[in-house]
Amino acid sequence: MFDEKTLLTLANEYPLGFYVCDLDAFDFNYHEFYSAFKRHYDNIKLAYSYKTNYLPALCHRINELGGYAEVVSRMEYDFALLLNVPGEGIVFNGPLKTRDDYIVASRNRSLVNLSEIYEIDLLKDLSSEYKELKHRVGIRCAIHLQGENPSRFGFDVNSEKFQSAVTSISSLPNVELEGLHCHMIPAERRPEDYHEISSRLVEISKQIWGKNGPSFLDMGGGFFSNMSDDLRRQFKIRIPTFSEYGSAITEPFVSSFGRSGGPQLILEPGLALVADTFYYVCKVVDVKRVADKNIALASGSVYNIIPTKSPKNLPLKHIHSNNMSSISITPPIDIVGYTCMEDDYMYRGYNESLKINDLLVFGNVGAYTLVLKPPFINGNVPVLAYREKSDEKEILRREETLEDMIRTYTIDSK
DSSP states (O other), rough: OOOOHHHHHHHHHHOEEEEEEEEEHHHHHHHHHHHHTTTTSOOOOEEEEEGGGOOOHHHHHHHTTTTTEEESSSSHHHHHHTTTTTGGEEEOSSSSSOOOHHHHHHHTOOOOEEOOOOHHHHHHHHHHHOTTEEEEEEEEEEEEOTTOOOSSSSTTSSHHHHHHHHHHHHHHHTTTEEEEEOOOOOOOOOOHHHHHHHHHHHHHHHHHHHHOOSSEEOOOOOOOOOHHHHHHHHSSSSSOHHHHHHHHHHHHHHHHOOOOSSSSEEEOSSSHHHHHGGEEEEEEEEEETTTTTEEESSSSSHHHHOTOOOOOOOOEEEOOOOTOOOOOEEESSEESSSSSSSTTTEEEEEEEEEEEOOOEEEEOSSHHHHHOOOOSSSSOOOEEETTTTOOSOOEOOOOOOOOHHHHTTTOOOO
């Protein structure tokens, strides 16, 4: 992370705040996650979840590291192509796909995982109409775990419709059913739950393809990220390590297929790779007391750090400004954002004194912030790159302007 002097200088340049993306930390997470699985099973591939964070620098890096792009819409698919990801390196998931989506994906030799019944009808029409196209597909499985809510996505593996889907797809000319997909997130995200999902997926695949299994089995994502002790303590459950996930998920693969030669095991991490690689930096603008509460107004908002408005406090460090005459306030302090929303709380009960112009550095803000933050009241802030061996300021995303925001609107100038 940048030193305090650099952060103070940057804060003056960007009054509404800015993100810092630690590219070294992203590389570390990728290798740690990959190694957690690779040490047990040879045929591993990580497919980065684009929807978690679209930052091109991260998507490029995944491609350089040999990973796939996991996309859930045509917009994301086209974005991957724009970033020069080869078609064979794109996994196309999601419940909404058009005829044209299938045509484009097939021409690029991308893998498409079916999630809904209507997709089978699309494939039937396309395999008849476009005999030159070869479709690489998988089926998304809805697997039930005891005590968990059923997923709304995929085909219920306990129903006749699942077997019917397998039979229908397998009978289509020019369609290759290459494997199974299961993306479900157990409530506590325990390794034991992922072990059960993995076991079921392996078992179902052997019933369809025999003892050698299919070309791939895709376990989806939903894994916890690395996080600070302060954040970890706010969970009522124990946070697993990447190593525990790797051991639990690969065990059924190794037991059934051996360490080498089995299906490719695809993982779709997003949050696990990027959450703790981002920081958001903003300033304390004002301090005051309202009734029995001490409040600090920040130049950022909850939408910059927790757009889902989770009640958990993110890791927070503050840096004292050089303005010794600034008004200060004592803890406990509620830090609030600049929007007009009453629930715009960035941190509740901060336990150190703050004064005007102090910097607030929030950690663990890499997942879903860039993609869920709208141009609400203010435009989006820039993203700056951090590398330990580089002193150069590199802008990975510039700040959003009014022109950016209104470009899609029709404005009557009369």
